[in-house]
Amino acid sequence: MPEDNLLKLASWHPSSESMQVTTIDAHTGGEPLRIITGGLPPLEGSTILEMRRFMKTHLDQYRKALMWEPRGHADMYGCIITPPVTEEADFGVLFLHNEGYSTMCGHGIIAVTKVVLECGMIPIKHPITQVNIDSPAGLIRATANIKNTKVESVSFINVPSFVQALDQVVEVPGLGKINYDIAYGGAFYAYVNARKAGVGLLPKDHDELIKKGMAIKRAVMEQFIFKHPFEPDLNFLYGTIFIGDATSSQANSRNVCIFAEGEVDRSPTGTGVSGRLALHYARGDIKIGEPIVIESIVGSSFKCSINEVTQFGPYKAVIPKVEGKAYITGKHTFIMDPEDPLREGFIFR
Numbered sequence: 001m002p003e004d005n006l007l008k009l010a011s012w013h014p015s016s017e018s019m020q021v022t023t024i025d026a027h028t029g030g031e032p033l034r035i036i037t038g039g040l041p042p043l044e045g046s047t048i049l050e051m052r053r054f055m056k057t058h059l060d061q062y063r064k065a066l067m068w069e070p071r072g073h074a075d076m077y078g079c080i081i082t083p084p085v086t087e088e089a090d091f092g093v094l095f096l097h098n099e100g101y102s103t104m105c106g107h108g109i110i111a112v113t114k115v116v117l118e119c120g121m122i123p124i125k126h127p128i129t130q131v132n133i134d135s136p137a138g139l140i141r142a143t144a145n146i147k148n149t150k151v152e153s154v155s156f157i158n159v160p161s162f163v164q165a166l167d168q169v170v171e172v173p174g175l176g177k178i179n180y181d182i183a184y185g186g187a188f189y190a191y192v193n194a195r196k197a198g199v200g201l202l203p204k205d206h207d208e209l210i211k212k213g214m215a216i217k218r219a220v221m222e223q224f225i226f227k228h229p230f231e232p233d234l235n236f237l238y239g240t241i242f243i244g245d246a247t248s249s250q251a252n253s254r255n256v257c258i259f260a261e262g263e264v265d266r267s268p269t270g271t272g273v274s275g276r277l278a279l280h281y282a283r284g285d286i287k288i289g290e291p292i293v294i295e296s297i298v299g300s301s302f303k304c305s306i307n308e309v310t311q312f313g314p315y316k317a318v319i320p321k322v323e324g325k326a327y328i329t330g331k332h333t334f335i336m337d338p339e340d341p342l343r344e345g346f347i348f349r
Contacts, residue, residue, distance in 0.1 A: 021036060048093075071334050089133060089134040117131070162312055254268075
């Protein structure tokens with residue numbers, strides 16, 4: 001094929017009528033993060049939660065176009081970088097997925113920290129660089145470990161994480177009685193013993209995990225009232241987390257999170273392991289500063305520990321520290337042709 005023909009492809013530009021959105025894509029432990037870098041209208045609001053409401057009401061077509069097919073897929077995850085809303089923050093983030101908008105995202109914090117540093121948005125300092133990020137759940141403090149101008153790993157100090165309820169029981173259609181705990185780590189999760197629920201935690205168990213995870217999520221939502229002490233917008237169940245044995249000798253346990261509308265987290269779930277730290281502390285399983293390693297359905301892992309204990313409204317909460325690795329996977333310009341009947345995307349789940 002003549003080289004000139006390839007150059008024509010490389011130099012093609014879409015029509016001026018087409019809407020263009022640029023992104024940088026990354027993943028943390030296998031879980032994707034599509035970071036919007038251009039083409040999105042400004043978000044209105046003085047807090048991240050207000051911007052979240054504005055996005056849901058006025059600009060949700062962008063979420064669908066970038067998360068859903070044909071540009072994304074049912075398990076795509078995204079991030080919008082916003083101006084900071086607190087004095088300490090470097091910027092803000094709003095996370096999006098197949099169902100809507102999450103309140104916090106650990107794998108997203110790790111990936112966006114990697115991207116903003118390696119792409120030059122924030123200067124790198126050796127051997128560590130601090131990055132403060134406003135999220136809908138509050139201020140997140142991330143620390144990047146730097147080697148030769150590359151981000152080797154990122155840890156973050158999460159929002160106060162707490163247990164709302166232990167040893168609950170719910171009747172789930174097709175499954176019978178299921179025991180669960182409720183904990184918050186930036187979002188609320190129902191934690192379930194995988195063995196007792198009769199499900200494995202390997203890639204081959206993917207479909208069954210979705211089916212059972214969503215059945216449990218819906219059943220718990222019908223009977224349980226979630227109570228964040230300060231933000232009513234956070235009072236919803238984000239997902240079901242199944243807990244089981246690790247397959248690696250380097251990990252303490254494995255969990256798989258089924259969230260949103262049946263998404264399977266490929267990472268160990270940063271907010272999910274934060275809630276687990278609160279559960280383990282409440283039951284006396286771990287102490288402050290004691291590290292545990294939690295692996296995911298694909299074998300990636302997060303190193304987790306409790307930094308301190310605090311009071312958070314009526315709850316005795318822990319301040320989690322979570323560490324993982326992220327990698328940049330691509331740089332994209334997405335086009336929404338006004339003549340395309342599927343320009344706003346579609347989803348199969």
